[in-house]
Amino acid sequence: MLYGLWQDSTMVVKYTDVDYYVFTDAAKYITEGESPYLRATYRYTPILAWLLTPNIYVSTLFGKTLFILSDVTVGxxxxxxxxxxxCQHTTSILCAQLWWYNPxxxxVSSRGNAESLIAVLVLGTLYCLLKRGRWYQATAAVLYATSVHMKIYPVTYALPIYLMLGWHYCKQKQWLPFRLHRWIQYDIGLNRARVMFVAIAVVSFTALTTICYMLYGNQFLEETYFYHVTRRDIRHNFSPYFLMLYLTAEEQGSFFLGLVVFIPQVALLLLVAFRYCDDLPFCCFLQTFIFVTFNKVCTSQYFLWYLSLLPLVIPQLRLTxxxxxxxxxxxxxxxxxWLLPAFYLEFKGVNSFIWLWTSGLLFLAINVWIAYKLITNFTHKPICWQGQMVGLPRKDLLTLDEIISIAFHKVTGKRKVTHRRTGGKLKTKKS
Incomplete structure (x- = not known):
């Protein structure tokens, strides 16, 4: 953040993100009793501008400080x-450090981007869902509703959360053969946990949206939600769809074409939700990865959406x-x-659309391969309501958690207490 002050004052290329100036200007309008949407390109909930009003009253660095503290909270x-x-204590610390020291x-946070706030809400939701008690579940519902209000993409977690809340109440500790009554009861049927979570989440989201609508009217809905659904970014875009949408932007049916590209995205999200809902952290990570990869608009800041969930998955990966x-x-x-032809297109005026589109297709193929490797090398670890682990399959390769445990024992010679689940019971063993 201090380096950013120096670069902003001495160099032509500024360190601070242009969005941060947009946030600050919107906050200034609020302090003057005006709408934050008077600031062109402010397309976020007014809550963000409210949070950043200390940028006007206290210091322009307040927002960056808030985002950096949120970044630390994510870890x-x-x-x-x-x-x-x-997980082993050493493993948990290491995975947290992978986020803390990720450049x-x-x-992104020190430049003034607000993605860390959304990451706190999403991870807070997961943490509360894995804890025992109705108060944690109610808190999870409020956090989840707030995250959806702030950004649209967490709405993809609604189905796996709903399915997971039914799976937790299953008395069996193993997968059962498919039966219609079990599918209706545990997968789609209502229970107390599901009703409570859905009711609180809907009420919370409705309350936040209603307050903002009463204050700023249709402009709030248009800028905060509708714009992002109909948005077509044809320049700064990793999406493989950008060239098609660019060439058909002025043709009839272009809006319908923009909706059609959601079909593979939605199909994959549904498949992942039903397959991995019993391991919610991995399910949310994979859904976010797919959502970003196959979205019709894909920018660099979107990568933080799934990178904040990646440390939760790493201990269960068996990668060479x-x-x-x-x-x-x-x-x-x-x-x-992708960035090379984008530079020539944006700053040199060179017609590099085909090169840019081809690079986007290659990046899509790379992400699909990465998703395949993560899925095939993932150790399925279902969760239960008490936060315990069941059904951890054993393979020849070791997970990161097991490697660190063995290395700790070899280096220090200390006796470590490990936990292993056998037959649904948690056994403690000193090594």
């Missing part, structure tokens, strides 16, 4: 969730070092190949 929630799922979220390095290298290389 803390990562640790709490992994600890709740009986991408550090840069070669595969892990290949995935990271290809992911960054795919972005680099």
């Amino acid at each position: 803390f929630l990562v640790y709490k969730i992994l600890h709740l799922r009986h 991408l979220p550090i840069t 070092i070669r595969d892990a390095v290949a995935m990271v290298t290809l992911w960054f290389a795919g972005q680099g190949l």
Whole structure:
């Protein structure tokens, strides 16, 4: 943040994100009793502008400080969730540090982007859902409703959360053969947990939306929600659909074509929700990864949506070092190949649309391969209402959690207490 002050004052290229100036201007309008939507390109809930009014009264650095503190909170929630799922303490700390020291979220938050606020709401929802008690469930519903109000994409978690709340109440500790009555009762039927969560979430979302609508009218709905549904970004866009939408922008039926591209996205989201709802952190991560990859608009800041969930998945991955390095290298290389023609198009005026579109297709293929590797090398670890683990299958390769446990024992020689679930009962063993 301090470096950003220096760069903003000495260099032509500014460190602070242009969106941060938009947030600050919108907050200024609020302090003057006006609508935040008087600021052109402010397309967010007015709650964000309300939160940043101290930018006007206190300091222009208040918002950046808030985003950085939210970034730190995300790492803390990562640790709490992994600890709740009986990961080793060392593993939980390491995964939290993977977020804390990740240069991408550090840069995004310090530049003044608000994505860390959404990450706190999403991870807070997951943490409360994994805890025991009605108060935690009620808190999860409020946090979830707030996250959907702030950004649309968490709405994709509604189905897996609903399904998970039914799975938790199943008395069996193993997968049962498909039966219609069981599917109706546990997968789609109502129970107390589902009714409570849905009711609180709907009331909370409705209350927030109604208050904002009463204050700012249809402009609030248009800028906060409708714009993002109908948006077509044809320039700064990783999406493989951008060229098609660009070429058909002025033709009849272009709006319908924009809706058709949602079909593969929705189909994959439904498939993942039903398949992995019993492991909610992985399900939400995979859904977010698919949502961003197949979305008709895809920008760099969207990557933070699933990167904030990735540390929750890492302890259950059985990847070789070669595969892990290949995935990271290809992911960054795919972005680099896209950014080069984007630079020539934006700053040099070179017609590089075909090159840009081809790079987007390659980046899509890389992300599909990464998703395949993550799914095939993922250790399925269902969760239950008390936050316990059941049904952890054993394979030849070790998970990160097991590798760290063995290394800790070898290096320190200390006796560690490990937990293993056998036959639905948690057994404690000293090694």
